Amino acid sequence: MFKKYSIAAGAALAVGLAGIVAPAVAKVEGDTIVIGSSLSFTGKYSTNGFHTQKGYDFAVKRINDTGGVKVGGKSYKIKVVYYDDESTPSRASQLTERLVNQDGVKFMLGPYSSSMTKAVAPVTEKYKVPMVEAEGASRSLFTQGYRYIFAVLSTSEFYLAPVLDLIAERTKKDGYKSVSDLRIAMAFENDPFSLDVRAGVVDTAKKHGMKIVIDDKLPADLSDMSATLTKFKALKPDILLVSGHSKGAATAARQFEEMKINTRYVSITHCESAKVHVKFPKSANGLLCPTQWLTNLPNSEPIFGNAQKYDADFKKAYPEYKTGIPYQTTQASAAVLVWKDAFERANSFDTEKVRDAISATDMNTFYGPIKFSEAGNNIAKPMFYRQIQPDGSYTNIVSHKDMTVPRKVSY
Amino acid sequence: MLDNLQLLFVYAPVMNVQMILDGIFIGAVFALAAYGLALVWGVMNVKNLAQGDFVIMGGYVAFTAHNIGIHPVLALPIIAIVMFLYGLVVYQLVIKRVIDNDMFVSLLATFGLSLFMQQVMNLIYGPEVQTVDSHMYIMTMFDDFVTVPTVKIVSLGLAAFFATVIVIFMTRSRMGQAIRATAQDARAARVLGIDTNKVYMFTFGLNSAICGIAGVLVSMIWVLQPFYGIVYALRTFAIVTAAGLGNLPGVITMSFILGWVEQYAGIVAGAEYQIAAAVFVLIGVLSWRQVQMRRQRQVVR
DSSP states (O other): OHHHHHHHHHHHHHHHHHHHHTHHHHTEETTEEEEEEEEOSSSTTHHHHHHHHHHHHHHHHHHHHTTOEEETTEEEEEEEEEEEOTTOHHHHHHHHHHHHHTSOOOOEEOOSSHHHHHHHHHHHHHTTOOEEESSOOOGGGGSSOOSSEEEOSOOGGGTTHHHHHHHHHTTTTTTOSOGGGOEEEEEEESSHHHHHHHHHHHHHHHHHTOEEEEEEEEOTTOOOOHHHHHHHHHHOOSEEEEESHHHHHHHHHHHHHHTTOOOSEEEETTTTTTTHHHHOHHHHTTOEEEESOOTTOOOEETTTEEHHHHHHHHHHHOGGGTTOOOHHHHHHHHHHHHHHHHHHHHTSOOHHHHHHHHHTOEEEETTEEEEBOTTSBBOSOOOEEEEEOTTSOEEEESSGGGOOSSOOOOO | OHHHHHIIIIIOTTHHHHHHHHHHHHHHHHHHHHHHHHHHHHHHOOOOTTHHHHHHHHHHHHHHHHHTTOOHHHHHHHHHHHHHHHHHHHIIIIIHHHTTSOHHHHHHHHHHHHHHHHHHHHHHHOSSOBOOOOOOOEEEETTTTEEEEHHHHHHHHHHHHHHHHHHHHHHHSHHHHHHHHHHHOHHHHHHTTOOHHHHHHHHHHHHHHHHHHHHHHHHHHSOBOTTTHHHHHHHHHHHHHHHOTTOHHHHHHHHHHHHHHHHHHHHHTOGGGHHHHHHHHHHHHHHHHHHHGGGGOOOOO
C-alpha cells in the first residue's frame, strides 16, 4: 500500500521536475523547430479552427519537403504542436502558458479569431515569445503596444471601408450629382471585430462627405434584424453595410429576401463562410463581399509559386475543398512562410533576434505582400472584394468598373 | 431618437403596419415556448434553463427533416413526437432526480443540461448558422413597403392551433385534469390516487414537444445555431415571470406585448436596445405588481 503511494509521489515529482527543466531545450529539438499553437477544434469556432490548422499543416509540409529552414548552414524541419482551446478565451491563454512553461515552446502561431488572439497576446508578451498570427483582425490588437505579435492579414477597419472608395469613384457614372448625395445605412454587431469595421467605415464616409442615416448595433445573440430593415425601407438609403460574422450574414440575407430589400450597393462581411450564395441565391445576387485573398493575385514566390498554384496544390492535398479554399486557410499558410523567412534572415534561434527579423519582414507571398508596421499589423496588403453573380459564382472586383450596379435582384 | 419617432408617425406611418404584424408573428412563437415553461414551472416547480435549447433542438430536428426532403410543416407531428420522447428520457435521467430538491439544484441541473445540449448539437450540426427554406410565397402590401411572408402567417396559425389544442387538453382530458390537480397540490393529488410521477413525466414531455413545435417555426423564420438557445430562454423567462404561472391568456398577451416592444424599441432606440427592452418590460411589470400587491402584504409575527 505504502509502496504504491511512494511510486505515485515519485512520478508526480518527476513530472514536476520535467516541467521545470524542459523550457531551456525544447524550442529546437535536434533538427526540428517546434512552434506552438492553441486552436479551436471544438466549440463554436471549430470549423474555422480546422481551416486554420490545415493552412498551417499544408505550409509546414511544403517547407519541410522543399529543403526546410536553413539556419547556420544547417537545414531544420518545422513541427507544430497543437492544443484544443475549446473556443474559450481563458482556455486559450492557459494553454499558451502551458506551451511556453511546460513544453518549452519559444515560437508561436496564432489561434483562431480576434477574441482568442486577444486572450493569448498578453501571455506571449509576458514571456517575450514572438507570435505570428493569421486570424485575429481586430484593430484593437495593435493599439496595446504589444511587441511580440505580428499579423499577416489586413485589419478589421479595412473590411468594408474600401467599398465606399469604390462606390465614390463611380458616383457620376451611376447618376448621382456628387458623392455627398450618397446615404449609408449600417448594421454592425456589437462586438470588437464589427465595431472596428464600423470605425473604418465612419472615417471613410466622413472623408467622402457621405451621410450615415442608420447606424444600428446588433446584439451578439440577435437573430432578427427586421426592425433595422423596416427603418431602412422607410429611409431608402443608397448603400447598405452589414457586419456580424457568418450568423449576421445569414440573418441579413434571409431577411433581405423576406423584406424584398432592393438597394443599389450592398456589402456584407463573411458572405462566403455563411454560404449565402447557396442558401439565399435571390438576395445574395450582387452582394459585395470582402475577402483577404483572391486566386488571381499576381505575386509569385519560391515556395508555393503563386495564388493560382497554391489553390490547385491545396485542392489536390485536401480534395474536400474543391469548391473553394476559405481565406482563413491561406493566411494561416502565409503565417508559416513568415516564420521560415524570419528564421533564415535571423540565422539564429534567439527569440529576440528572430523577433527583430519578423519585424523587418518585407516579402512577397502567394497571399500578397507582407510588411509589418511598428504595431505588428500587415500594412502592405489591401483587402479585396468579390461580387456574387446571379448564378451564385463570385467575380473579382479589381476596380470599380468590374462592379455590376444596380444589383439585378428579382424576388 | 426624435427623428426616428418622426419617421414612424409623420413620414412613413405605414411602417407601423409592418411592425405590428412582425410583433404578432414574433409573439406567437414566444407564446408557445413560454407556455411550455409556465407549465413545467407551475406543475413541477422546475425552472427549466434549457428551455431555449429545447427550442433550438426542435429546429435542428426540422432541419434534418428538411435535409431528407420532408417539408418541416408536414413533419411537425413527427417532430413533436420525437421531442416528446426526448422529454421523457430527459425527465427519467435528470429532472426526476431534482424535482424534490430545492430550487438551486433544479437550476444547476437544467443549466448543465443546457450546456450539454448545446455541445451535442454543435458536434452533430457544427457551429455554422443553418436555415430551413420553407419555399413559401411572400405577400406584399403598400407598394412593396410591407412584406408578409406566408410562412409567418402559417406559423401564427399553427401556434394558435396548438395553443387551442393544449387548452382543450388541459381542461377536458383526464391527464390534463391530473396535471392541473398536481399543480394545485401535489400531495393531495397523490392522496386521491394520481400518480404524480407519471404526471410530471408527461408534463415534461409535453413541454419538450411544445418547444419542438416552436423550434420548427424558428427554423423557418429565423436562423439556427447551437448556441442561440439563450435568446429564447431569456425571453420566455421574462414572459412567464411577468405573466404569472398557469395564466395562459396572460402568457399570450405578454408574448405579443414583448414582440411589439422589441420591434418599436429596435426602431426608436436602435437595434442594440431590442433585447434590453424585453428585460425593461419585465422590470416594469414586476415593479407595478409590487405596488399593486402592497395592500395584501401581511407580516407573520
